[in-house]
Amino acid sequence: MSQEPTYAISYGKMHVPVYRVYAQPLAGIQPIPESLFTSRSNTLWAFEVDVEVFGQNFLPAYTEGDNSAVVATDSMKNFVLREALDYTGSTLEDFLYVLGQHFLDTYEQMERLQLTARELPFSLVPVPQRGYASFTESGILFRRTHDDYAVAELSFERSERGPVVTFQRSGRVGLELLKVTGSSFTRFVQDEYTTLPERVDRPLFVYLDVHWKYAHHEDFVGRDLARYVAxxxxxxxxxxxxxxxxxxxxxxxxxxxGLRLFQRYPQIxxxxxxxxxxxRDQISVSESDEKIRVYSDPFSAYGLIKLTLQREVRMTEEV
Ligand SMILES: O=c1[nH]c(=O)c2[nH]c(=O)[nH]c2[nH]1
Structure with a gap:
């Protein structure tokens, strides 16, 4: 006799685009020596949201075609957009925190929830000031940039005290950085498979995603952004x-x-x-000046280097 299958169920809405204008400005974050960034107007605050809902209560929809507990993913999209209008804060993490709690408070059949937000980056356009003597940022015209962007992920489940966060991760993804000099790769294993030349100075081009977790939820929710990591x-x-x-x-x-980020952000x-x-692969070197070179696309496979650093963070630690 064949056994009954066990089921892992989830469903939801992916890529809900949100363009909120005149959101609360991001302010009150700590300046750091590596950055000029201390605030963001949020005049245009654009991102897309994924909603994934988990719960055995949805099983009859799969096994019997009974949709009586099913919240239409179209309604989930409307829920996200309504929340975006009502939201009074200024960060992706906090928006997801509020959204997740409201979802679970509204729909008791949802057991668990996973929310993801990806920023849709725009930047203010420089325009001449009156009289055209100098330039300033237009406060109203934005350029869509297809650049690196912020992400946030939160998971929730129910507890006796109400919805609780079970997972949190923030990130900046899609960086593409090329440094023309000041990177080397030498003294690696040399064997019958080695064709890569040692380079004491190579133009290093990396695509990079960085993610971080806070030790305490208090640091990424709410209005006090002194411990928020932008x-x-x-x-x-x-x-x-x-x-x-x-x-x-x-x-x-x-x-x-990683060491520098840990130094700057005790809350991570x-x-x-x-x-x-x-x-890129080196193609040719100028005979008159060996600094002048041409590079072109390498073999299409690329190396992937991963690193996770963890540490204990005590609640009392000073910023
Ligand atoms: O920085 C590097 N790390 C590697 O592990 C590696 N492997 C490789 O072929 N090139 C490089 N570069």
Whole structure:
């Protein structure tokens, strides 16, 4: 006799685009030496949200075609958009925190919930000031940039005290950074498979995703943003360390970036990096000046270097 299957169920809505205008400005974050970033107007605050809902209560929809407990994913999309209008805060993490609680408070058949937000980056356009003597940022016209962007992920489940966060991760993803000099890769294993030449100075091109976890939820929700980690600052720390540090490898580089981020943000307990090696192949070197070179696309496979750093963070630690 065949056994009954066991089921793992989830469903939801992916890529709900949200363009909220005149959201609460992001202010009150701590400045850091690597970054000019201290605030964001949120005049245009654009992102997309994924909603994934878990619960055995939805099983009859699969096994019997009984939709009586099913919240239509179209309604989930409307819920997200309504919440975006009502939201009074200024960060992706806090928005997801409020959204997740409201979902679970509204729909008792939802047992667990996973929410993801990805920023849709826009930047203010520079325009001449009156009289055209100098330039300033237009406060109203934005350019869509297909650049690196912030992400946030939160998971919730129910407890006797109401919805609780079971997972949190923030990130800055899609960085693409090329440093023309000041990176090497030498003294690696040499054997019958080795064709890569040692390079004491290579133009290192990396695609990089950085994620971090807070030790305490209090630091990423609510209005007091003194312990909030702005993804723009994290991007700037990555850039500054890459600029300054002469690395022996991407492994060496991401470790150095990790140490600097831990130093800047005592409230972070985990950092993870996924770095793709996108370094181009050297094609030719100028005979008159060996600094002048041409590079082109390499073999299409690329190296992937990952690192996760964890530490214990005590609640009393000073910023
Ligand atoms: O920084 C690097 N790390 C590696 O592990 C590696 N492997 C490789 O072929 N090139 C590089 N570069």
């Amino acid at each position: 993804a723009e600052q994290v991007r700037d720390v990555v850039q500054v360390v890459f600029h300054e540090f002469v690395s022996e490898s991407i492994q060496h580089l991401v470790h150095e970036i 307990c985990e950092l993870s990096f996924a770095a793709q090696n996108r370094t």
